[in-house]
Amino acid sequence: MKSRHLIAWMLLLLATATPDPVSDAATISEQTSRLWRLAAQEQAMLDQRGVILKNSSLSGYLQVVVERLWKQVPSHLSVPTVKIIADTRIEAHAYPNGVCFLSTGMLDVLENESQLAMILAHEMVHYARQHTVALYSHFQPASLPSDSRGMKGGGSASDMVMRDTVEAAERQADREGLAIIQAAGYCDKEVLPLMARLVRCMLDQGHPERVSQLNKRAERFNVLVNQEGENRTGSRSTGTDANGYRDSVAPALVANAERALRGGDWCQAERSINRFLESEPLNARAYYLKGEILRRKNGSRPDDACIGAYEKALEIDPTFQLTHRALGELYYKSGRYQMAKPYFEAFLNLAPRDAASPFIKGYLKQCQN
Amino acid sequence: MAAAVVVLMACAGPWQPVQGDLASPQWSFAAPEGWMHLRMPESEMLSKNGPYLEYILVQSRPLNKRFRFTKQVLDSGMLPHEAAQLIIDNLRSDPRFIGFQLLASAPAVTADHTGFKLTYSYVDKYGVTMKTIYYGVLLPDRFFNIRYTAAQRYYFDKELPTFKAVLGSIQLSFDSKS
Numbered sequence: 001m002k003s004r005h006l007i008a009w010m011l012l013l014l015a016t017a018t019p020d021p022v023s024d025a026a027t028i029s030e031q032t033s034r035l036w037r038l039a040a041q042e043q044a045m046l047d048q049r050g051v052i053l054k055n056s057s058l059s060g061y062l063q064v065v066v067e068r069l070w071k072q073v074p075s076h077l078s079v080p081t082v083k084i085i086a087d088t089r090i091e092a093h094a095y096p097n098g099v100c101f102l103s104t105g106m107l108d109v110l111e112n113e114s115q116l117a118m119i120l121a122h123e124m125v126h127y128a129r130q131h132t133v134a135l136y137s138h139f140q141p142a143s144l145p146s147d148s149r150g151m152k153g154g155g156s157a158s159d160m161v162m163r164d165t166v167e168a169a170e171r172q173a174d175r176e177g178l179a180i181i182q183a184a185g186y187c188d189k190e191v192l193p194l195m196a197r198l199v200r201c202m203l204d205q206g207h208p209e210r211v212s213q214l215n216k217r218a219e220r221f222n223v224l225v226n227q228e229g230e231n232r233t234g235s236r237s238t239g240t241d242a243n244g245y246r247d248s249v250a251p252a253l254v255a256n257a258e259r260a261l262r263g264g265d266w267c268q269a270e271r272s273i274n275r276f277l278e279s280e281p282l283n284a285r286a287y288y289l290k291g292e293i294l295r296r297k298n299g300s301r302p303d304d305a306c307i308g309a310y311e312k313a314l315e316i317d318p319t320f321q322l323t324h325r326a327l328g329e330l331y332y333k334s335g336r337y338q339m340a341k342p343y344f345e346a347f348l349n350l351a352p353r354d355a356a357s358p359f360i361k362g363y364l365k366q367c368q369n
Numbered sequence: 370m371a372a373a374v375v376v377l378m379a380c381a382g383p384w385q386p387v388q389g390d391l392a393s394p395q396w397s398f399a400a401p402e403g404w405m406h407l408r409m410p411e412s413e414m415l416s417k418n419g420p421y422l423e424y425i426l427v428q429s430r431p432l433n434k435r436f437r438f439t440k441q442v443l444d445s446g447m448l449p450h451e452a453a454q455l456i457i458d459n460l461r462s463d464p465r466f467i468g469f470q471l472l473a474s475a476p477a478v479t480a481d482h483t484g485f486k487l488t489y490s491y492v493d494k495y496g497v498t499m500k501t502i503y504y505g506v507l508l509p510d511r512f513f514n515i516r517y518t519a520a521q522r523y524y525f526d527k528e529l530p531t532f533k534a535v536l537g538s539i540q541l542s543f544d545s546k547s
């Protein structure tokens with residue numbers, strides 16, 4: 001879990017905290033139940049927003065990795081589950097009820113299964129250690145140092161204590177997460193290029209404020225990996241096959257491209273769709289999306305690459321209606337009505353009830369005049 | 370919607386009762402009697418029972434102005450359907466809209482300009498299902514839009530005829546500039 005997400009959760013929980021908690025087992029159990037309920041509510045909200053990517057092969061793949069890692073975690077809690085959010089931001093976080101969320105942006109940043117394992121293992125430690133619950137209990141008013149009481153969520157002293165505690169939880173998740181991937185047979189050295197890649201992507205996405213924290217983590221990982229390397233004798237590791245990983249997360253790549261296209265992030269969209277096409281070079285929808293990205297990137301002025309992508313989509317699947325519409329629009333806008341006409345006609349034949357049909361009928365009339 | 374209303378009101382004067390037609394350098398229309406209006410630099414909001422229940426928003430914005438939830442920009446060479454798609458993309462990316470549903474998208478004429486009409490619904494942060502009709506037209510250097518948003522239950526149908534009257538009366542004053 002990103003520390004800012006953990007902090008946001010803590011502030012939310014403290015803002016709604018009961019005033020006089022009793023620190024006995026019953027109360028802690030009550031707090032756990034409350035946190036789990038809140039987690040379930042927030043997850044239901046995400047479901048309602050329609051941002052959860054539902055793909056059985058991708059979910060199955062992620063769950064296999066989770067179970068391989070979870071075998072190395074000494075915990076009585078049930079196996080965590082992973083859900084994917086269609087979001088280009090690089091996000092991963094675990095809820096106290098064991099549901100881990102990864103964004104499509106995060107899956108796109110990762111290069112192989114070992115890197116994925118590190119992200120998942122880090123989140124698993126938060127879950128296994130019930131960090132959110134522990135932090136919540138710790139920051140109940142009765143647990144705070146006397147000079148911090150009454151400053152709940154607002155005072156600088158309590159803020160600093162909270163940040164330090166959250167930072168300690170993050171360090172623990174990194175340290176124990178690394179041990180989990182090592183025990184599960186993944187390549188621990190992959191955490192170093194992972195950190196470097198995250199830094200680059202944070203800069204690309206306009207988040208320089210997150211870079212210093214990532215650099216500190218990279219330094220710690222560097223020490224840990226080298227220490228382990230000295231102690232290790234001939235251990236074998238797996239999970240460095242970049243192509244295998246890319247193929248397994250392909251549904252997330254195309255979803256990420258669609259999200260980036262919607263958000264007007266052409267570079268990200270192009271990167272994601274190109275990576276997807278390396279996995280599925282005969283996917284008509286992906287070529288159509290590539291054409292769309294290139295068309296919109298060029299301010300709707302067609303170029304050979306854009307037309308080439310659309311034509312490739314039609315070559316793969318001549319019945320893919322959106323490509324007919326896109327080519328029709330391109331020719332229509334450039335005044336080549338006779339070239340546009342057959343594409344519009346094909347689109348209307350293939351998708352008479354598409355939401356865009358009323359527009360296309362209007363353009364077609366113009367072509368016939 | 371609540372956030373949109375707050376943002377819009379942040380740089381606005383007070384709500385005023387509607388008296389006669391409303392005119393600005395950019396547009397004029399017959400304002401409904403008994404409604405209140407709020408004038409902002411590039412938009413005008415009208416409401417009868419409060420903007421959390423229903424409102425009409427008339428707005429014009431420079432074509433190259435960025436949208437809040439997409440980096441895509443409009444350009445005057447876009448087809449109406451392409452402009453509509455950009456607006457839909459922006460709406461779909463708005464995290465405050467839960468369960469956004471596009472109900473219809475069609476060509477439409479607003480104040481003698483060809484554009485598009487969108488109909489959509491969403492659930493706001495209070496759990497209320499809102500419904501919107503959104504008309505947009507691309508002008509040479511501006512994007513003009515007028516929308517009617519109301520709680521789907523009861524209010525939407527009730528004030529729809531009022532919106533249609535406002536829409537039918539609207540005249541744009543951009544033409545001399547374009």
